[in-house]
Amino acid sequence: MxxxxxxxxxxxxxxxxxxxxxxxxxxxxxxxxxxxxxxxxxxxxxxxxxxxxxxxxxxxxxxxxxxxxxxxxxxxxxxxxxxxxxxTIYSYPEFLYEEAKNKTRVVIGGSHGKTTITSMILHVMHYHNKDVDYMVGAQLEGFDVMVKLTDTNDFIVLEGDEYLSSPIDKRPKFHLYQPNIALLSGIAWDHINVFPTYEEYVEQFEIFLNQITNGGAIIYNEEDPEVKRVVEASTSLIKKYPYKTPLYVVEDGVTLLETPEGDMPIEIFGKHNLNNLEGARWICQLMGVDADDFYEAIATFKGASKRLEKIAESESAIAYKDYAHSPSKVKATTEALKAQYPDRKLVACLELHTYSSLNPEFLKEYRGALDAADSAVVFYSPHAVMIKNLEEIKTEQIEAAFKRDDLVVFTNPADFKTYLFTQDFKDTSLLLMSSGNYGGLDFQEVKKYIK
Missing domain, CATH: 3.40.50.720 (NAD(P)-binding Rossmann-like Domain)
Structure with a gap:
């Protein structure tokens, strides 16, 4: 072709x-x-x-x-x-469906966690030499490409993005895949430029459920109230399997997952990631991987690229970067790092970089998102606001949105960098959250300061 x-x-x-x-x-x-x-x-x-x-x-x-x-x-x-x-002109998701229409389509949807869950599933399959087609939104260890298509594999695992398909096709991507097996991890308003109201955004997930083939299955996070409501209200002829965060403990910075064979140390951490893990376990079970084999494989999973990715560590300090930018992701990631190292000071830095995060109307959604941090910093570029043709944002608006009197706000990359690299990181966890790079920050440079 x-x-x-x-x-x-x-x-x-x-x-x-x-x-x-x-x-x-x-x-x-x-x-x-x-x-x-x-x-x-x-x-x-x-x-x-x-x-x-x-x-x-x-x-x-x-x-x-x-x-x-x-x-x-x-x-x-x-x-x-x-x-x-x-x-014949296709959008990206239309073409993927065309290639996958004779396969069992497994689609992972949700406002957050979908890249991690998809990555976990693929890691488990790869670990056990089970060949599947896939499309995932992050580079994975052991995988050369983020998309694989064959004429022979029975399963295809697709990360189901709710953003638009193409300039001439305004349908969300995940509406086009018609899954046989689907997962819904969470619903938290995002993409305000496309879905200006919360109700319009939620409606996209209701449509997603209606696209599941008759007799198919939905695995859903019952701890998310909106997910629970939407799935349980669906009248589609599908099987419904709820999941929730499994039992775990954190000891000396190590997360131990409770399994039938006893507590098992795992590489990832945070309540949201344990919740993601349980969703992945359900999907793998429906794809023919039993619990014992799943736990054996998942113990070696280090995370998807840019998702709570460790960039530096010393005896008394640690630094992570994370792609988190929406309010729900920022809150979950900040709480996860504080829970993992409760006795260390947490310095959490967030770059407001996306269209939604730079929208004055959307800013109030960030209330409480950085509350778990001991020191909270927000960076945004007025130039980025101008390029996106948005209203000017003032520092006072940022401070009011996050509801933290001690919030530190930077608009100049050099000032942010000076602040960051004059901190004493002894007994500290540093978290850098952004879908950008703080106006030119070299994340590798952080290693020099984590001592």
């Missing part, structure tokens, strides 16, 4: 391009700019466009499928040419 990618450089898009290339398809693509790691990874397979920009002459009648990335615009010259020629 000959496939052309419009906006091949995106995180998801370049991984799909590599997966199709590895499967033996003929892959081409265009983009107006490609950054690392996408650039070097595409280059290694000979898929990096020779020149940046959009070239309608690349779009010819012999192309079997055009895949349109979110980065492209609706008036993209290559897209217009593809429409003119009557070519």
């Amino acid at each position: 000959r496939v052309h990618f419009i906006a091949i450089g995106g995180s998801a898009m370049h991984n799909l391009a590599m997966a199709l290339h590895d499967k033996g398809d003929q892959v081409t693509g265009s983009d107006d700019e490609v950054f690392n790691p996408s650039k070097s990874r595409l280059e290694s397979r000979g898929l990096l466009p020779e020149a940046y920009g959009w070239f309608p002459e690349k779009i010819t009648k012999d192309i079997d499928a055009v895949i349109l990335g979110m980065h492209a615009k609706g008036d993209n010259p290559e897209l217009l040419k593809a429409k003119e020629l009557g070519l």
Whole structure:
């Protein structure tokens, strides 16, 4: 098959391009700019466009499928040419469904935890040499690519994102997969630019449940009140299996999970991650992995990239970075690190970087999110606010939203860096939460200061 990618450089898009290339398809693509790691990874397979920009002459009648990335615009010259020629145009999730429609589709949905749960499932399958197709939103240890497609595997495990499919398809991605087995981890308002009210956001998960095939199954986190309400109200002809956080204890910075064979030390920590683990166990069970085999494998799981990722450690201090940016993720991650090292001071830093987090209307959702921290710091860039065409945010608004009198707010990257690297980190846990990099912070530099 000959496939052309419009906006091949995106995180998801370049991984799909590599997966199709590895499967033996003929892959081409265009983009107006490609950054690392996408650039070097595409280059290694000979898929990096020779020149940046959009070239309608690349779009010819012999192309079997055009895949349109979110980065492209609706008036993209290559897209217009593809429409003119009557070519088959897919969004990313549409194409994944087309490749997976004859497989058992396992879709992991939720406002938070979906990348970690998907990663746990794939880790367990990989550990036991069970080959499955997949799409996950983070780089995993032992996996070369974030997307794998074959003509032979029975199962495909898909991370179910609720964001839009493409510039010309405004449906959330996870509405297109039609799962046979699904999981719902949590519902907490996000993507305010697309779903301006909480009710509209919740409705997307109700639609997701309706997309599960008749006779299929939903595994759901019964500790999340909104998830419990939405699932139990669903009249779809599906089986419903609730799960909750398993029993565990923390001793000297080590989490011990209670199992039928006794307490077992695990690499991950935090109540939210133990909750994720139980959801993954249920899914693995439905995919044919029994509890004993699951526990054996999960004991070696170190976490998905950028999710509570340890970046430095000494005898008396430790530093983690985490992708957390939505209020529920920030709260869960901050509480997890404080619970893991209760006798250490916790310095929690959050960068407001996404459209939702920089929206004055949404800011109030962060109330209490940093309460578990001993020192709480918020960084945001006024330039990022301007680029996103949002209202100007004042420091007073940030302080009022978080409801902490001692909150420290920075808008200048140099000032934030000076603050960070003049701290005494003895007997301290440092948490850096962001989907960005604090205006240019080198996370590796943190190692010099954790002594």
